[in-house]
Amino acid sequence: MRLPSSTSLLLGALVTLGACSADSINGLRERPRFSTTGILAHEPVLFVHGWNAxxxxxxxxxxxxxADGYTDxxxxxxxxxxAQSNKTTAQLIAQKIDSIMRVTGATRVDIITHSMGALSARYYIRNLGGDGKVDGLVTLGGAxxxxxxxFFCGQASCIEMRPGSTFLAALNSTTDAFGSPRYAAWWSGCDEVxxxxKxxxxxxxxxTNTQTVCLKHS
Structure with missing residues (x-):
């Protein structure tokens, strides 16, 4: 699946992560928009794609x-x-985040996810120490x-993605926005996946939840 090229959706993600100026976006609370390292101009961003992508x-x-000023x-x-369990992917995210922080000196990292990628990122935040390392999490068409x-897929990740699964019950218990990171979801009423x-x-x-214009999932 490929993320739709949507200016409004991109703008929302950029504002959420402090990459461009705006007064507010649906009441999302602000955090400092500067590097915690004195070297990088922005907090690093880790992108996490979804299933079969x-x-x-x-x-x-x-x-x-x-184009907005971020560097490689x-x-x-x-x-x-x-196809693997989202728990396994979350372990890889943990390694990625630790590597990013070690190389850049950043104290927190932002994560942008698409589709199923939201689940492994949230599992990392909740269960693998990501709460103290992630500043903002953006989920685009997140599951x-x-x-x-x-239900049409028998892979481990798909079983976890089914409504009512043991994995989701644990992930969403008490709250679906665990810990200190900012959480923002963009969703479409035209999402066919x-x-x-909702x-x-x-x-x-x-x-923060934002409904986009009519956008397909892929």
Missing amino acids: NSTTWTTMVGRFK AELVNWSYNS NHGTNTA ISPQ SAMFTALSA
């Missing part, structure tokens, strides 16, 4: 981040085996509360 999901968005050192794009389309579409939304009052 790869790093090319983010080609357009990475280009727009660069501040943008980390990668591919992983989307935050599962999707019925996952996330079913029901499964992409966070229920936590501390999170």
Whole structure:
């Protein structure tokens, strides 16, 4: 699946992560928009694609981040085996984040996810120490509360993505916006993959949910 090229959706992600100026976006609380290292101009961003996809999901968005002033050192794009458990992918995210922080000296990293990528990123934040390392998490068409389309796939990651799964029950217990990071979800009423579409939304009052114009999932 490839992320739709949407100016409004991109702008929302940029504002959320402090990459461009705006007064507010649906009440999202602000945090400092400067490097914690004194070297980088922005907090680094890790991109996490979704099921049956790869790093090319983010080609357009990475280009727009660069146009907005981000450098290669501040943008980390990668591919992983989307058939494996989201718990396994979360362990890889933990390694990526630690590597980014070690190389750049940053104390926190922002994460932008698409589709199923939201689940592994959130698992990392909740269970693998990411709470103290992630500043903001943006989920684009995220399977935050599962999707019925996952019943057509028997891979480990798909089983976890099914509404009512043990994985999702644990991930969303007490809150679906765990810890100190900022959480923001963008979802579309025309999404044909996330079913029901509102499964992409966070229920936590501390999170921000934004409905886009009519956009397909891929």
